Amino acid sequence: MAPMGIRLSPLGVAVFCLLGLGVIYHLYAGVISSRIAAFRQGRAVDLRELLAVSVEAAAVGGREVKRVREQNALEEKSKGKTREGAKEMLTLGDLYSHRKMYHLIKSTFPFVKVNSEEHDDVADQESAVWDHVIPEDIRHKITESREVPAESITVWIDPLDATQEYTEGLRQYVTTMVCVAVDGEPVIGVIHNPFTGYTAWAMVGGGSNVNARPSYNTQSPRIIVSRSHAGKVKPFIQEAFGNDTVILPAGGAGYKVLSLLDIPEEKYEKADVYVHVTYIKKWDICAGNAILKALGGHMTTLKGEEIDYAGSEANEGGLLASLLVNHKALVEKLPNRENEKHN
Ligand SMILES: Nc1ncnc2c1ncn2[C@@H]1O[C@H](COP(=O)(O)O)[C@@H](OP(=O)(O)O)[C@H]1O
Ligand SMILES: [Mg+2]
Ligand SMILES: [Mg+2]
Numbered sequence: 001m002a003p004m005g006i007r008l009s010p011l012g013v014a015v016f017c018l019l020g021l022g023v024i025y026h027l028y029a030g031v032i033s034s035r036i037a038a039f040r041q042g043r044a045v046d047l048r049e050l051l052a053v054s055v056e057a058a059a060v061g062g063r064e065v066k067r068v069r070e071q072n073a074l075e076e077k078s079k080g081k082t083r084e085g086a087k088e089m090l091t092l093g094d095l096y097s098h099r100k101m102y103h104l105i106k107s108t109f110p111f112v113k114v115n116s117e118e119h120d121d122v123a124d125q126e127s128a129v130w131d132h133v134i135p136e137d138i139r140h141k142i143t144e145s146r147e148v149p150a151e152s153i154t155v156w157i158d159p160l161d162a163t164q165e166y167t168e169g170l171r172q173y174v175t176t177m178v179c180v181a182v183d184g185e186p187v188i189g190v191i192h193n194p195f196t197g198y199t200a201w202a203m204v205g206g207g208s209n210v211n212a213r214p215s216y217n218t219q220s221p222r223i224i225v226s227r228s229h230a231g232k233v234k235p236f237i238q239e240a241f242g243n244d245t246v247i248l249p250a251g252g253a254g255y256k257v258l259s260l261l262d263i264p265e266e267k268y269e270k271a272d273v274y275v276h277v278t279y280i281k282k283w284d285i286c287a288g289n290a291i292l293k294a295l296g297g298h299m300t301t302l303k304g305e306e307i308d309y310a311g312s313e314a315n316e317g318g319l320l321a322s323l324l325v326n327h328k329a330l331v332e333k334l335p336n337r338e339n340e341k342h343n
């Protein structure tokens with residue numbers, strides 16, 4: 001019984017309540033859906049922006065690498081040993097470069113997973129902030145933006161590649177590298193030499209600032225290999241390509257990929273194929289893989305398997321990298337090394 005003698009019909013009350021709920025749902029559905037949209041937008045990453053930040057990160061890290069080398073303040077120490085027993089070196093160049101590169105990428109894209117070779121608990125007080133300017137050459141070569149969910153991205157950074165050679169003063173081999181993998185596939189690669197200032201970048205299906213050479217020799221190829229983690233690469237190559245094959249030992253996984261490209265600088269040797277037979281990690285190889293893929297080339301394990309750039313840092317199956325040749329035919333020439341893994 002309602003006050004003042006007004007009698008409410010139960011059906012009327014029910015209809016009224018339903019109407020009220022409908023209005024509330026209508027109002028809140030709008031709010032909720034716009035919240036979801038805003039949330040989603042925050043987690044969508046424009047790959048052209050991520051390329052611009054990657055190029056910037058390689059440059060800011062590179063400035064630290066150069067400064068530490070020029071001040072002779074490397075303070076090198078051993079982080080441990082590789083599986084083959086070689087010392088894994090860490091210098092202040094690796095560490096300071098890591099801080100700058102990692103924080104620049106993380107502060108711009110907080111939802112993106114970034115795997116760096118180095119680690120550090122100190123928050124960089126003067127960490128670089130991206131100015132949101134996409135450089136002219138990137139805007140010119142990549143005209144369409146492409147957005148992907150942040151969750152699908154893994155960024156690999158090598159704050160200083162060829163640390164061994166860096167400690168020996170062999171500056172030509174040293175690079176900083178950034179790679180962006182989407183769903184495990186390498187999509188963006190940046191390789192920067194801090195001492196010459198040269199940067200190679202490419203986006204698969206997008207564009208690049210570097211090209212393949214007009215031709216490559218696969219009959220008697222010049223093969224570039226590691227100088228400090230070579231393992232048994234020499235007999236491996238001779239078995240595949242003959243005893244007279246030209247083998248070029250060089251430092252740095254980044255440098256060795258640059259040696260396959262058409263770089264208008266005399267400092268880069270010109271190789272036809274890059275082979276690595278020992279264990280190697282994904283921050284060493286992802287950027288080179290993305291650049292080669294963008295230019296129509298391949299980087300695979302020695303068995304010709306694609307490398308998945310999500311998940312663990314390890315690449316166990318060695319490396320074969322080539323550009324504009326029949327990669328499968330190269331794989332078929334290689335000896336079976338089932339019984340000599342990691343050598
Ligand atoms: N067997 C191995 N185990 C661990 N890292 C290896 C390796 N072989 C090569 N690397 C790493 O791959 C990069 C290129 O090596 P190389 O010059 O011998 O070709 C170097 O990266 P960093 O200098 O970033 O550590 C090196 O440490
Ligand atoms: Mg290292
Ligand atoms: Mg490296």
Ligand SMILES: [Mg+2]
Nearest residue numbers: 117158160161
């Ligand atoms: Mg390194």
